[in-house]
Amino acid sequence: MPPAPTPPLHVEGTLTVSTNGAAVRITGGPEGQLRVEIDDLATLQKLRELANALPGPGGAAGPSKREQTRRAAEALDRFGLTATIVLAGQPIATVGRGVTAGAVSKLMNLGPIDISKSAVLKLGGSLFTN
Amino acid sequence: MSTDTTTWPELAAALFDQLTGRGAEITYEFNDMKISVPSKAGDGAAHADWHIHGTLKIRTRAN
Numbered sequence: 001m002p003p004a005p006t007p008p009l010h011v012e013g014t015l016t017v018s019t020n021g022a023a024v025r026i027t028g029g030p031e032g033q034l035r036v037e038i039d040d041l042a043t044l045q046k047l048r049e050l051a052n053a054l055p056g057p058g059g060a061a062g063p064s065k066r067e068q069t070r071r072a073a074e075a076l077d078r079f080g081l082t083a084t085i086v087l088a089g090q091p092i093a094t095v096g097r098g099v100t101a102g103a104v105s106k107l108m109n110l111g112p113i114d115i116s117k118s119a120v121l122k123l124g125g126s127l128f129t130n
Numbered sequence: 131m132s133t134d135t136t137t138w139p140e141l142a143a144a145l146f147d148q149l150t151g152r153g154a155e156i157t158y159e160f161n162d163m164k165i166s167v168p169s170k171a172g173d174g175a176a177h178a179d180w181h182i183h184g185t186l187k188i189r190t191r192a193n
Contacts, residue, residue: 007190007191008190008191009188009189009190009191010188010189010190010191011186011187011188012186012187013184013185013186013187014184014185014186015158015160015182015183015184015185015186016181016182016183016184017180017181017182018180018181018183019178019179019180019181020178020179025184026186028186028187028188031191032191050178080191
């Protein structure tokens with residue numbers, strides 16, 4: 001029997017996660033909205049490097065960026081949440097409930113994440129590396 | 131809860147599945163919590179120190 005549908009969640013408050021001088025702030029908003037704020041491009045790249053270095057189950061290599069994105073989108077959708085990633089004050093991507101792949105995501109085969117044009121300008125070729 | 135859980139996101143999802151069906155509200159309150167995350171299992175792993183600070187309250191929207 002399939003699992004019962006999960007009711008949509010409401011998240012409020014702010015959490016700051018930081019390491020080695022890089023910080024990300026997660027803030028809950030109305031209607032399942034999450035805001036994930038990163039101060040600058042250097043911080044984003046540092047966080048990506050750290051995330052890529054995390055081991056997977058049993059010490060195996062961690063999942064690829066595409067797999068991480070797919071899992072995040074799936075988990076957010078499951079709980080009725082939508083996350084907007086904000087870099088240096090500007091939204092660069094949206095993922096989660098109700099979000100479909102934008103042109104950039106389709107090109108990169110990233111799944112249901114909408115990456116803004118400003119993200120492409122800011123991140124350039126680093127978007128296409130694993 | 132599934133016994134097949136192998137990752138933190140899966141564990142969180144399983145936990146919410148259990149709790150939200152009962153109308154629970156979960157408050158995560160971190161006061162400068164520090165976690166030393168190893169780069170790999172076993173000896174010789176490098177560690178990254180992660181800090182978590184703040185409060186998140188999570189509940190079902192139907193509540």
